[in-house]
Amino acid sequence: MEPHRFEEGFDGLYGLEVVDVGDGEVRGRVAVEDRHKQGAGLLHGGVYAAMAEALASLATYLAVRDEGRVAMGMSNHTSFLRPILRGTVHAEARARQRGRTTWVWDVEFSDDDERLCALSRVAIAVREPRPDQPR
Template structure:
């Protein structure tokens, strides 16, 4: 399943350098380089953290819903605790709720020293594919 999802990474995830390293419905782990994903002051862009969080939560939701349901994001929020200037950040999405029609994940993004940079929550509706 991980190889299948990697081949469907998508243009934005490719541009951001997001790599999936672990994938189950209960837990998804991915990495993203800081380089190329910064704001004008050289810090990791908050929007880049949200892209990573949404990717991980959506992918977990897709695994949970497969093959009868597909995820569509309905809510995401993020609290940025600190930033990074270099290296690679890691996001860990942990399932909070895996239901028949929705899935919710908490995503914690850390730097290489293990410091929490961002906490996010994403909820996806699980709908029948067209």
């Protein structure tokens, strides 16, 4: 897969780039800029949480769309282990549970030196779309 950078929507605002999508796995990254940092100069926790939910939602949707179903975030818990100050934040998500109505993902975040920096667990709801909802 060629890397895909979102140009629109929320994921475009912070510069999410999807590097690879496979069966139950997805990888993405964001180049850390000053606009991504909180007051102490560290990568803001919201960037990790946004990346986790976006990657898990995308990979779930790609897996269920041929069945006519949609995917949307239900919960997102992120723990921060080591700060990222510069460079790129890398995310690798793996599906842990693929249920009929809920998928659960674990997401690991690392820096350019491949050090583990944060962990997320994300639950994604899988539903039939509402009649007025785009697929």
